[in-house]
Amino acid sequence: MSDTPKPRLQLRDPNVYIPLALFVCALLFRMIGIRWGLANALHNQSYHPDELPIWGASQHVEPGKFIFTPGFYNYGTLYLTLLRVASDMAAAYGGNPHPQDPLAVWGYISLCHLLGRVITAVAGAAMAAAMFSIMRRWTSTFGAVCAALLVALAPGHVVHSRFQTVDILAASLLTFSALFALRVLPAVGEPERGKVVSKSVLLSGLFAGLSTGTKYTGILGLFTLWAVLAITRPRGWVMEAVKGTAVCLAAFVLTTPGVVLDQQSFMRDFNFELAHSKAGQIEFFHTISGYPYQLLNLFYGIGMLMTVMGIGALVYATVKKKM
Numbered sequence: 001m002s003d004t005p006k007p008r009l010q011l012r013d014p015n016v017y018i019p020l021a022l023f024v025c026a027l028l029f030r031m032i033g034i035r036w037g038l039a040n041a042l043h044n045q046s047y048h049p050d051e052l053p054i055w056g057a058s059q060h061v062e063p064g065k066f067i068f069t070p071g072f073y074n075y076g077t078l079y080l081t082l083l084r085v086a087s088d089m090a091a092a093y094g095g096n097p098h099p100q101d102p103l104a105v106w107g108y109i110s111l112c113h114l115l116g117r118v119i120t121a122v123a124g125a126a127m128a129a130a131m132f133s134i135m136r137r138w139t140s141t142f143g144a145v146c147a148a149l150l151v152a153l154a155p156g157h158v159v160h161s162r163f164q165t166v167d168i169l170a171a172s173l174l175t176f177s178a179l180f181a182l183r184v185l186p187a188v189g190e191p192e193r194g195k196v197v198s199k200s201v202l203l204s205g206l207f208a209g210l211s212t213g214t215k216y217t218g219i220l221g222l223f224t225l226w227a228v229l230a231i232t233r234p235r236g237w238v239m240e241a242v243k244g245t246a247v248c249l250a251a252f253v254l255t256t257p258g259v260v261l262d263q264q265s266f267m268r269d270f271n272f273e274l275a276h277s278k279a280g281q282i283e284f285f286h287t288i289s290g291y292p293y294q295l296l297n298l299f300y301g302i303g304m305l306m307t308v309m310g311i312g313a314l315v316y317a318t319v320k321k322k323m
Contacts, residue, residue: 015136018145019129026152027125030161034117039110044102051113051164058083069262073269076213078255079119079166086115116164123172124161128152130175134182156301170215177207177221184228197232198240201225205244209251216273222248 037047045052058080060070068077090111097104132148139147151157161168181204184197204225211218225244229237253259258266287293298307 015133018141019132019148022132022145022148022152023125023129026128027121029152030121030124030158034121034162035114036162038113039106044106044110046110046113046164048163048165051116052109054080054164054166055083055087055109055112055116058087064088068256069258069265071258071262071265073256073258073262073266074273075166075215076218076252076256077258078210078213079169081255082119082169083112083116083164086119087112090115113164117162120163120165120168121161123169124157125152127157127168127172127175130172130179134175134179137182150302150306154302154306156297166215170211170218173207173211173214174218174221177204177211177218178224180204180207181221181225181228184225184232186232198243201229201240201244202247205247206251208244209248210255212248212252213255216270219248219252 039045054075057070057072060072061068061077061081061084063081063085068081070077070080072080090108094108094111097108099105128148128151131151132144135144135147157168180200183200184204204221208218208221208225211221222245226237226241229240229244233240256266295307302310
């Protein structure tokens with residue numbers, strides 16, 4: 001006798017239309033001012049200092065020729081590949097500029113920046129929808145919407161979602177990794193779900209690997225997965241952790257094949273990033289310790305009131321937690 005088929009999600013299901021609505025609203029909000037700092041009558045280069053170097057590195061990726069080793073590995077290659085595809089679309093539909101026409105060339109580069117920013121905006125909006133899905137299992141629909149709106153409307157998140165940089169895509173993919181990792185934890189009243197757990201572990205590892213292939217800090221997503229598995233399966237979590245880790249590493253190598261095919265250049269840039277992270281940028285010299293500095297960043301990024309309320313909620317949840 002066959003198993004009873006699972007009910008399919010319908011558009012009227014709030015778990016479908018609410019995150020979809022949040023995604024659309026967050027995306028539209030990010031479209032406002034997305035052309036900031038792009039080429040105009042006063043300047044050619046983008047005002048954001050990272051956009052032109054990142055775009056230049058992306059042009060060494062040639063998906064049509066299966067060349068995914070740009071020789072630049074300060075970041076993973078996933079975002080560079082997406083940006084190169086967007087640049088090829090700009091050339092195909094907007095016209096490939098003649099190299100002897102500087103204005104046309106800068107206009108083309110500016111269009112590529114804009115398409116790269118759209119990729120970032122989509123990733124940022126998707127992160128808000130993922131936040132709703134994370135919180136919906138542990139709180140009410142209203143609470144989940146509030147959590148998603150915090151991501152959708154946070155000034156710092158919105159601003160960075162309008163730049164052609166790797167950060168928001170990496171953070172969004174990391175959020176989806178956490179979403180599937182947390183699905184390993186059974187909500188109140190849920191039975192043991194063996195197949196669901198295995199699928200969630202693999203998907204969590206996949207998104208952690210994609211995040212790592214965008215920015216190397218994405219590998220930290222595995223810590224969330226390992227912790228959840230250790231809590232829920234104290235005796236048999238190692239094998240599941242190995243599966244998730246293997247998928248993560250495979251996704252990373254597939255999106256950044258230079259780690260295997262261009263090892264010398266990869267290690268050069270990877271070690272540079274390690275040293276850069278340790279030393280910090282010149283803008284942060286003679287500043288206070290990173291922990292209180294991050295707290296100040298939160299004041300600017302989401303607002304002082306929301307930061308204080310968030311910390312208070314964490315303290316309250318810790319004290320009132322259900323054992």
